[in-house]
Amino acid sequence: MTFTRATTIEEAVTAMAAGARPIAGGSDLVVGARQGKAPLPDVLVAIDRIDDLRGIETSGQGLRVGAGVTHAELIGNETVVSSYTAVADAAALVGSPATRNVGTIGGNVMNASPAMDTGAPLLVLDGHAVLKSVDGSRSVNMADLWTGPGRTSADPGELCVAIELPPQPERSGSAYVRLEYRRAMEIAVVGAAAAVTVSEDGTIETGRVALTAVGPAIIEVADASVLMSGRDAKEAGAAAETAASKSATPISDLRAGDDYRRHTVGVMARRAVKAAAARARGETIAVPVNRSAGVGAAS
Amino acid sequence: MSESLSLTVNGVAYSVNVDMGRNLLSVLRGELGLTGTKEGCDDCECGACMVLIDGKPVNSCSFLAVQAADRSVTTIEGVVTPEGLDQVQQAFLEKGGVQCGFCTPGMIMSARALLDQCPDPSEEEIKIGLSGNLCRCTGYSRILAAVALAAAAD
Numbered sequence: 001m002t003f004t005r006a007t008t009i010e011e012a013v014t015a016m017a018a019g020a021r022p023i024a025g026g027s028d029l030v031v032g033a034r035q036g037k038a039p040l041p042d043v044l045v046a047i048d049r050i051d052d053l054r055g056i057e058t059s060g061q062g063l064r065v066g067a068g069v070t071h072a073e074l075i076g077n078e079t080v081v082s083s084y085t086a087v088a089d090a091a092a093l094v095g096s097p098a099t100r101n102v103g104t105i106g107g108n109v110m111n112a113s114p115a116m117d118t119g120a121p122l123l124v125l126d127g128h129a130v131l132k133s134v135d136g137s138r139s140v141n142m143a144d145l146w147t148g149p150g151r152t153s154a155d156p157g158e159l160c161v162a163i164e165l166p167p168q169p170e171r172s173g174s175a176y177v178r179l180e181y182r183r184a185m186e187i188a189v190v191g192a193a194a195a196v197t198v199s200e201d202g203t204i205e206t207g208r209v210a211l212t213a214v215g216p217a218i219i220e221v222a223d224a225s226v227l228m229s230g231r232d233a234k235e236a237g238a239a240a241e242t243a244a245s246k247s248a249t250p251i252s253d254l255r256a257g258d259d260y261r262r263h264t265v266g267v268m269a270r271r272a273v274k275a276a277a278a279r280a281r282g283e284t285i286a287v288p289v290n291r292s293a294g295v296g297a298a299s
Numbered sequence: 300m301s302e303s304l305s306l307t308v309n310g311v312a313y314s315v316n317v318d319m320g321r322n323l324l325s326v327l328r329g330e331l332g333l334t335g336t337k338e339g340c341d342d343c344e345c346g347a348c349m350v351l352i353d354g355k356p357v358n359s360c361s362f363l364a365v366q367a368a369d370r371s372v373t374t375i376e377g378v379v380t381p382e383g384l385d386q387v388q389q390a391f392l393e394k395g396g397v398q399c400g401f402c403t404p405g406m407i408m409s410a411r412a413l414l415d416q417c418p419d420p421s422e423e424e425i426k427i428g429l430s431g432n433l434c435r436c437t438g439y440s441r442i443l444a445a446v447a448l449a450a451a452a453d
Contacts, residue, residue: 003302003319003365023363030322030361031343040320046366072355096346096431097409101355101363184346184430 005046009053009132009161015045017134022047024068025102027095028111053106053161055082060165067106071118072097073104077238084165085279086121086174086193086272092288093117093176096184097288106160109145112152112217113187119146119218120193120210121176122212127165131158139164146217171205172197173279175289177271178212179264181255188212189256192244194276196228196236202281204228204236208265209273214248214265221247221269237270244269268292305368308333309377323367324348324424325375335375339433346432349405350374356412368443375404378411381394386425387411387449396445406432410446414453422447 004020006012012022021041025027025048033040036179048054049067053068056077063084065074071091074080081088094100094108094117100169108118109129123142130139131154145152154160168174178191191212197205221243228236250261276291286292301316308331315330324341327333327350339347341360348360351373378385387410390396397403406429413420413428420428425446434442 001318002318003363006375023366026363027343027361030363033320034322034341034410044319048366095343097358097412098349098358098431099343101352102357146306147448184427185349 001040002043003046004044006050009050009159011048012045012050013132013134013157013159015043016020016159019043019156020045021156022159024104024107025070025101027099028107041056047159048064057224060167062164062168063166065105065163067109067161067163068098068104070104071095071100071103071105071108073225075100075287083168084121084125085172085287086125086176086276087118087165089176089288089290090117090193091180092190093178093180093186093290100186105163109142109163110152110160112146112148112150112155114146114149114215114217115188115213117176117178117188117189117191117212120191120212121174121195122163122165123210123218123220124193124195124208125165125168125174126208127163129154129160130162130164132161133157133159135162135231142218143220148216169197171199171280173276173281175272175275175279175285177268177289179268180290187255190214190248190250190261190265190268192239192272193264194224194240194269194272196273196276196280198233198277199279202271202277203232204277205230207236207240207273209244209269211244211248211265214250214261216249218250219247230272233274235278237273240273241266241270257280302365304365306331306364306383306413307370308372309374310371310380317364318404319363319365320363321364322360323357323362323364323372324420325351326364327359327372333376337401337404339405342389344433345402346405346409347402349408349432351408354412354415356409356431373408375407378407385411386452387414387446390445390449390452391442394441394445394448396437396442398434402432402436406434410449413446414450418450420450421447425450
């Protein structure tokens, strides 16, 4: 195996154009190799020391998160926690402190697991992946990026350099909730993210809901906004629950059966809508929702 | 392909010739003779292989050795101070936070990193700090008590 280290994005994409595969923290790549899922690529280019991949910046265009930002850094960022809260909910649940120190948002997005925690939050918050190659740069929305389990629409020579999220409107909130058997080193059995805006009287105006681990990729509940609009959080949550279970196309595996996943993803959707609406109304629900008293409990 | 790799572990500079695909755990144990760091699941689940890189806990089983180059690596062998055991080690002894001992180096490293970052943790913060470490003997209560004691003593 050949290993090179890039210190700039240009060096990294040049190496990738010649066939190298990128490695950031290595938490998916190295574990996968050791489990025998896929051998380490013949040529690796390390991207963990590229300064241009590391920052979290806010501007009039919204939030730009460098692809090399770790889950620990996401949880520690005030803007992510206050305005893109579902992303923080998800990042706080990934692995353990050790995983969160090395795992990056770019790695999570490009690994394209249907069970990835940050995926549903990025989808409902209208995130885009910025892909760069020696031929140029393009921005791809999440729904177009994930094409199947472990597959993306990115070309082999394209490096994800950032995730961009638009500014969030007034009276908006978001949340991510997952079903888990263990509190750490866990993969979502199912999960759901919701992002909503509420009117002055607290009813839902607009909203999006996306689901984790119930299809070949993260999937969005179609027409969630229409179903929830004009309703209070409880009614909207019930509508999202029914629609989520209908949208799900889960598999059965050793972690859960398909019927169980179809049912519980509805419950997660209801809880995500409830928490997102509460945050939109200005209530404080600590990150992550899964650990905040009262919200993860049956409701 | 073997290449020369420079590592700084517990403040000591090492130069080793290793295949670039080797994980940090195997280089620590097999090349540097630092066998205090344990191989448990080798799958990033159990935390027996926990080391600190620039002060932050990392699973050394799933981290390429070459990615630790030019960073500061701390293993269980490096937490002992000139005055003797680290407060966390002493607290594990006093509270009986050890049975078979296999998970203990990893537990100590996670606890040390937690207390460096958060000197006065709540019980919930201790649980989160140790959440990547499995122990199959103690039932955890004495480990949690040991970390709380170390926090009070630090």
